[in-house]
Amino acid sequence: MEQAKEDYSKIWGVINISAVNQNGRSITPITRPSQIEQEKLLRSIYGSRVDPSVVQYIEAHGTGTAAGDPTEAESLGSVISKNRSSRVSILKIGSVKGNIGHTESAAGAAGLIKVLLMMHHGKIVPSLHYSKEMSSIDTEKLNLAVATAVEPWEESSEYGRVAGINCFGFGGTNAHVVVRQVRQPEPLPAFKKPLELVLLSAASPKSLQMTMADTAEQLSARNSVTLPSLAYTSACRRSHASYRYRKAFVTNSLQHLQQELRLAASTEPAISKAEPQLVFVFCGNGVTLKEFSEALLSSEPVFRDKCKEIEDLFQQHAAISLLPARNHSPKDLLNPEFSQPLLFALQVAVASLLKHWGIKPVAVVGHSVGEVAAAHIAGYLSLADAVKVIYHRSRLQAKTPSGRMLVVGNIPVEEIAERLHPYSGKVCIAAFNSPISCTLSGSVEAVEAVQRELAEAFRQRNIFLHVLNVPAAYHSPSMDMILRELEEQIEPLEKQKGEMEVISTLTGAAASENDFSQGKFWAQHTREPVAFTRAIQTAARGRENVVFVEISPHRALQRSIKETLGKGTKVLSSLQTDAE
Template identity: 35%
Template sequence: MNNEYSTLTFETDLNHYSVTGGSTGITSARVSYIFDLRGPCMSVDTACSSSLVAIYQAILVLKAGDCNMAVCGGVNALLTPSAFIQLSRARMLSRTGQCQAFSARADGYARGEGCGIVLLKRLSDAIKDGDNIWATIVTGTNQDGRTVSPMTAPSGEQQRQLLKTVYEKAGIDPREIDYIEAHGTGTVAGDPVEVKSLGMFFTDPHIQKKKKRYIGSVKTNIGHLESAAGVAGLIKVLLMMKNNKFVKTLFADELHPDIDFQKFGFVIPTDLNDWDRKRKLACVNSFAFGGTNCHVVLSSYTEITTEIEKGHVSKQPLMFCFSGQDQKDHFQVRKAVIATSLEELANKLKRVNMLETSYKPKRLIFVFGGMGIAWMGMCKELMSQFQVFKGKIQEIDSYLNEYVTWSLYEQLLDDYNVEDTMFGPIATFACQVALVALWKHLGIKPDCVLGQSIGEVAASHIAGVWSLSEAVKIIFHRTVVLAKATGGKMLLIRNKPVEKLEMMLTKYEGRANIGLYYSPQSCVISGDTDAVDQIEKDLLTTSTDEKHGITLHTLRLQTAFHSHHTDNAKQEIQRKLVGMQGDSSDIELISTVSGKRAQEEDFSTPHYWGTNIRDPVQFGKAVGNAAKEKSFNIFVEIGPKPVLDSCINDLFTEDNIAVVPSMKRNSELNCLLEAAGKMYEHGLNITWNVLYDRPQRNTEYPKYRFCRNKHLYVSEDLRQQLMGIQPKTNLHPFFEDS
């Protein structure tokens, strides 16, 4: 109805922002730009019916399938006196400064300001998405044309025609309407015409039973919001439905003498009254002084909900997230809690520490573990809980059938021995690929991937170098050739400078070497059994100061991987994979053979997989190169057991690192939920509803108190004029120029 914001800039202040800052057409476009909304977008101006006409248009767009959700409503801001002057001269505004709808004292309307926005979806989509549904809605609109004169006069004929069209089209019985939210501006001409039109429709001779129904107007409470007036009335009705109350309409102590409320069966609520009916129906009128009319019918929506009783304990852990929902903004301060009962949730919240996420851009790195991380019974819980995880295991099983007679899926269900050299590595690979499929299902996708030893097979597949069938071929032949390799020993050493170990190993040249570099303080020595035993003995017999804090752990593996014991396996894998050629990676891929970002030939040739078997694993170097200094780096461990957490503090001293395991022994679902919660707390957004069989409704919570900084620009010349000072003379109109 008005475009006051564009007048806040004087001609002397015009610049390249003025066009986009003051155009009404850009107003809606700016919302689409900020939220990256790509469907139909428009600004609607039909004066006082604008917001309901916008909702009418949105419903048409939704029905046409042009979008799946619509954001619409209205806003009215009173920024300059110009519109007040024009409306006063037109004798539309109230001298008392009040909208006294339906009152004998009605003398015009009082301008109000505010904003009302609603989200619209097709009902089927809202149910599927687990949305909090307030009501269902039907709308209609028409125009007075030249049925009355002047054009600013209301047309009772067209108002009745609109009502007839809306109710007949929607198949709604007008007798079912409990409440009418009238346009009700408090103007001398408007209120009698509107109420008479409503009364003639709702007491039509074809409708036998006369029903008492409430009629009111929100304008008596908050003023006339003009372009936002319709949505203000709509939101009022929604709130009344939710709270099962009819709210009071003000100034109704002395009713308008030209309106026969008793004849039409209308009652104005002058106090707070109960709205006890289970299925509630109400309607909203919104008319414009140019003749564009809009009518809305709202029906309350009731769904079956399950209340959680105080003593109830869930059979499985549930995720509770604070500071964000699928349908709301996710804020910087977040917390995710896992609990199986209300008592457990309350206890955890008592000692909770809210984590403020880093403002740095998030970098998500998937780290695929290596040998020795499988455990008996792994994958069973996730296969039973998530079809996407189970489906990926079965898909790998179907490709594996070309090479083996046993079923990967069945052996995982049967708790098959993961120490079987032909089963453990393949099961680890399958677990890793299925975990990534599950994370992607939850909306988590990596920016970078890297793998340790056999983990590079799954990592290269996820990066797009190999198809799943090709990756299965690689992991199968890699497993076969290494199953033939025997002899030797591997020793994990922590808290000992790797440089000193390398010096110790010079006298064992050709017999032992560092097979895996975890960090500057941790590594794995691989080689002949007697050589590794002697190294272990030397470390244990060194001076107390030298061996302080050192931990030694013998790895239970059938051979010394990444040593001369795998020379033959290196040659054989290259022969088995001859002719295979991978694609370039889709995402950043780090090689643990070089410790650097993958080059063109890395991962995609048989030669690479030979070096993958034989060469030392530069795991620590690769992890270090995967992180970016200007990002907050989130390492997600992909595999049956975590391996990175033990050495992360040796690799990084900055506070821009987080490590999240995807799976732990005998704690698959709990670990997954905890990992999702940690990622959420660190600033990633999870598609929570896929965790459950059916969409979960979001729980209401208290509103946030935001920092309310003002950003409204008003030119200095206009600021002075609004204060009554002439811009060019700097004189107040009460003072003469001397």
């Protein structure tokens, strides 16, 4: 129940207690009810575990037979009614069988559903076709009452609405449960998402077409359906894994969804030739950080709780406040002591939410500092250890001299490297982003000079030049002064066996659990250039139908990935901050 509350699920009721017994040899024939065993069953519950005065309604098994109904009523009157306080109202009884008939093995479930609906609406509904004159039950003698009209079901101040439910098997098995109402706090106000995702699946093309057509028809017939509820149920309350034919609809209204469903139902669905193999790609420094996604904080408990957990871990090291980020100035967002923890928290929370939704990668890649979040999501670093790495890395990088980083694109990296020879020791390649893109790092003056020279030399070749919004020259000799302290401060790190492959941008190859548990690895990772091109090539090698998913506040690495592997490469964004 705690999990249901955390997820803000609708809790219809709680089964407080249940009991089962068997008539056995106490009576013959086997189909005849036993009052002795029924009373014994009820006493096992109402004798010492539940106060009979608390129960307001009994959903009877109600076989409708001359032997069954009087026997059941006598046992209820003897055990429950006669032991109730005189200050409480008469015990109401009823049975759903008058509405839907005998349901055999589903009889107990039908009674439970009826009781939960009555609790929800606060009404006790009549038992159809019952009349006192025709009944074989002496309700006055037994202090029972059968509802013959809709009546309000009042809540008790202490327990709310409480009911007992009988269910008997024709072979002599007797069962009884006590159900109580749950008072839930007001749910979070619904956050209207600009778009919703509705998922449908089936075992065959024909079946999927029929499902789409039927869903479109149901949307016309039912006024109570809401788009958020339909999207949630289709994604989280249906299993699609075993069905090969699937269709996803991105929509902003029920009317639009209905149109798309009808259109899709009239065309032959295509089968996916191979399951997509997801690779999560975590961005590094230099992305534009604004604030946490308001939509996710407001509507997704998993995202919100993970952000809070990370903030609590950072606060064990320093007074870092990540929630909400909007209280911070633009200057704060440039400070690595704040921007790197913020980026890490956002990435881990987004990836955790995707995994919660069942969207799990086969491998992960982290560009620069993004590898810390990648290593945690892959299972190689505990969250506490990952926070420790980020904290010390960002704290020490804030002490390094100011510098500048310049992204260069549309020119082969080898040509850019040749142009840097006169600036040896002043400007270096900090990141190999793609075969035709790299990031330069160095002092402000030297990078400015290189920028002017490159702009002039390649002005006829559509060179791309962009200065990153970072305060220091990361992955350059400027980092040398902090490496020893960084290595010492982040150890020890617990060695953990990962769940998936991490392609490290330190080497461009798959890393091991031994790498991530060493302070020396993370010190080298801070200093050496980012081998992103090689890492992306490694991630795609030997895999079919690879789909890259950027774990970033906005699209940052899509261009580099497509330049490395080809324009047809599938790259998706997990967030679009401006569009929520």
